[in-house]
Amino acid sequence: MPMAVGVAAGIVLAAIIVLVGLFKLMWRVAEPNEALVISGSAHKTEGLGEGMGFRIVTGRGTLVLPGVQAVRKLSLDLNETQLSVDCVTHQGIPLRVKGVVIFKVGDDLVSIANAARRFLDQQKMMPERVHIVFAGHLRSIVGGLTVEDMIRDREKLTGQTRAACGTEMEKLGLIVDSLQIHEIEDPTGYIKNLAMPHAAAVQRDARIAQAEANRMATEAEQAAAARMSEATRDSEILQAGYQAERDKAAASARQAGPLADAAARQEVVVQETRVAELEAHRREQQLQADVRKPADAKAYEKRTLAEAERDARISGAQAKAKETELAAAAEATRVKTAASAEAQATEARGRAAATATRATGEAEAAATQAKGLAEAEAAKAKGLAEAEAIKARAAALAENxxxxxxxxxxxxxxxxxxxxxxxxxxxxxxxxxxxxxxxxxxxxxxxxxxxxxxxxxxxxxxxxxxxxxxxxxxxxxxxxxxxxxxxxxxxxxxxxxxx
Structure with missing residues (x-):
């Protein structure tokens, strides 16, 4: 039982969904600026008679049977077409009239029905068709008017054109919201020539008015110049009086001025003299501080350094001489010691040789002893001679x-x-x-x-x-x-x- 209830609920829900989908598919709503034209069955519309074959819906929704009825939209928006029509006036003067026509489909069902029959599939062709209608009527109306009538009463041209096109526009299901004539072109210059007498008269009047204005302006300028001259004269007289008073005061001031200048100059000279004395004293002190004292200090420094260097060199020379003397004495002692040592060695060798070769040693020892003594004496004499030579050279260096x-x-x-x-x-x-x-x-x-x-x-x-x-x-x-x-x-x- 519960399963059967669930199946029934599902079927009902599916049926509701299908019905809603079908309703949305069948329901059509007309926008405020459009009309729905429904065809496919005979309809009776109030004011249109029976058996029209289509139904018009504006500003509301309606049901449409898919597959049985067809729905198409007719725009109720404004449209415009530019007019540029070559015309000939009653006087035979060619003109070009330019303007604009603003029109739309009428809001009543009759106009919508007429427009639907003629423009439902050709709505973009509406401006061209309207231009053709207005161009024909505009040529006809201009041909019955003169240029002067068109210029002086352009509203008459506009009213006659709208009245002439009203019947045909009603048959097309269209109404004219606005018709404006912007410009009337005159290739022959008729309008320009027509305006020339008036322009010349206006120019003449303007020149006359300008001349009169110039005359009045000149008179006013001359009167103003005379008043200015008078005012200038009075002003110069007053200025001359003021100048005399200023000259008198200036003369008095000039008399007092030189005395005051002299006194001031005297004070200035006194002050400048004092300043010069102070400046000279300052420069003298600056010279003492910047030049004399540094120079004395540098001279004292150089003198002290020279004396110190001299004493150092004398001390070095004396030390060098003493060192030379000591070196000479040491060399003499060394030579003497070496000679004595050599003699003792030779004597020892002689005694050893004498002991080894007693037979021949005595004579040879005596000879060797004599030779060693001779060499020792020679070495001693050589050392004494070198010492004497060094001493003599040092004495000669000291003397000369x-x-x-x-x-x-x-x-x-x-x-x-x-x-x-x-x-x-x-x-x-x-x-x-x-x-x-x-x-x-x-x-x-x-x-x-x-x-x-x-x-x-x-x-x-x-x-x-x-x-x-x-x-x-x-x-x-x-x-x-x-x-x-x-x-x-x-x-x-x-x-x-x-x-």
């Missing part, structure tokens, strides 16, 4: 340093000249402005570099004994001697090792 330095410089003269000429070794290109003379001068300067060094050495020798008080005479201390006056410089002692 200049001669010793000159001798050493003479021995090393070639090397000095070579070192002086080495300055030209890195010169890749040399330009001489005076030819061979310039070359000779260049080599002469290179060769005289050694002489310059010799003169410098002499000056140094002249001043080296200043701190120690051991100079041979007072002239050396004063910068004069056998080699001439010595220039300023730091004394450098020349020892045997420096040579």
């Amino acid at each position: 340093q200049e001669a010793v330095v000159a001798q050493q410089l003479a021995e090393n003269w070639p090397k000095i000249v070579e070192a002086g000429a080495s300055a030209f070794g890195n010169v890749e290109h040399m330009v001489l402005l005076n030819g061979a003379d310039g070359m000779a001068d260049m080599f002469a300067k290179a060769l005289t570099m050694g002489g310059t060094g010799l003169g410098l050495a002499r000056k140094l020798l002249a001043s080296m004994e200043e701190p120690g008080g051991g100079a041979r005479d007072g002239n050396r201390l004063n910068g004069s001697g056998p080699s001439g006056p010595s220039g300023p410089g730091t004394p450098v002692p020349i020892t045997d090792d420096a040579a």
